[in-house]
Amino acid sequence: MSVKIGTNGVEISRVAAAAAAVAAGAATRADRDNPINQSELAANLAQGIEVSLSRPQNIKKTKRLLWVDDTPSNNDYLVRAFRDLGVDVVLAKSTQEGENALASESFDVVITDMSRPPEGEAGLAFAKKIREMGIKIPIIIYASYWASQHKGQESNFGVSLITNDPSAVYSEVLKRMLGS
Template sequence: MRIDDIVKLFDAITKLLNVLIWPGVILFILIRFGQDLREFFSSLGELSLKGAGFEVSLKRKQAEVVAALSAAAASKPDGDKTPESVAKEAMIAADVVAEVVTPRAIRRARRSTVLWVDDNPHKNSYERQALEALGVSFVLAKSTDEALKKISKQRFDAIISDMGRPPDSQAGYTLLDQLRSSGDQTPFIIYAGSRDPEHVAESRRRGAIGCTNNPNELFEMVLSALARPA
C-alpha cells in the first residue's frame, strides 16, 4: 500500500468518525483495506503529550474500534443481512464510539481484565479486538467448569458469557446463578443469539447487566461495567 493511499485511507476513517461519509465507503474500507488498516494503525504512535502527562490519541483508538465493531456486525450470520444494513451498523458504531470512548474510559480499560466464556471463542474475535484496542485484557474459557476455576484463581472486572454450551442449553444462566449464589457480584453480560425484551428482563432478574446479540450494545455494556466502582 502506497503512502498516499494510506493518507487517503486515514482521511476517510477520520471523516467516518465524524459521520460525514456515505455508508458504502465504510464497507469498501473494511473489505478492501482490512489487513492494511490493521497494519497501518498498529504502526501509529499511541500516545500524545498533553500538559504534564500522556493521553491516548482518541482518533486512532476510535478508528480501530469502529473498524472492529463494523467487522463484527458484518460477520454475524444474519439471514436478511444486506450491505445497507451492515453500513447502518457501522454508522451506529461510529456514533457509539464517539460518545463512549473517552480518555477516562481508555484509562480504565487499560487496567481491566475480562473473562469471556464461550465454547466457540473464534466467533467473537472482532468484538474482542474492539475492546483490546482500548487496552482491555481477555481470559478465555470454553465451559462453565473452566470459567469457575479461573474465577477462583483470579479477579475479573467483568464477565461475558454465551448462553448455550453443550450439554447445558442455559449455561450462561447456570454460571451466573452459581456466581451470585456464592456472593460474587462481578458485572456479568450475556452475549448470545437474542436481545428480546423477555430475555433481557430475565437476565437482569438473575443479576446480569443484560443480554444482547449486538456488537455495539455489547461494547457499550462492557465499558459501562468497567466504569463501575470496584
C-alpha cells in the first residue's frame, strides 16, 4: 500500500523504499574500521524522508543529478534510490565526461568521488572546474578515507557536503533538489 501526497507528489512507499535501499547499502559498505553510526544513519534517513514529504509540490519537474565516479557500481544502491524517486541520474566515469555533461546539460546537483585516474584529488579539481565554468550548483564529495579527513571543511573547498556516509548523501540530495 502507498499513500500519495499531493496531486503530483511522491508516494510514501517510494520514499520509504528508497530510504531502505540507502540503509541496506550503508550496512554493506560499513566495515570494522568504519562502523555505521546507527543514530546518524537514522537521523539522515528521517531528514531525507521528511524533506520528501514536506515538499511534494517541487517534485513535478524532473530533477537531474550528475554523478562522477570511475567505479559507478559502488553507488548502485544510492543511484537506484534516487531513480526510484524520479530523479534522472546521469553517470560519468571520468572528470572529462563530467565536464562534457555539464557543458551540454543542466543539473540540480553534482556528486563526485575523490580519486580518479590519473589524479588522487580529481574530485577537488572537478569542483574547482565547475566553479571556473561559472556553474552555481551544489557539489557533494562522496569519498571514503579523504572525506573522513576533511568532513566539516566544505567552505574551504567550495562544496556543499564532504562525506563518506551514504545516508548523508541521500539526505543532502533530497534537501537540495526538493528544497529549491
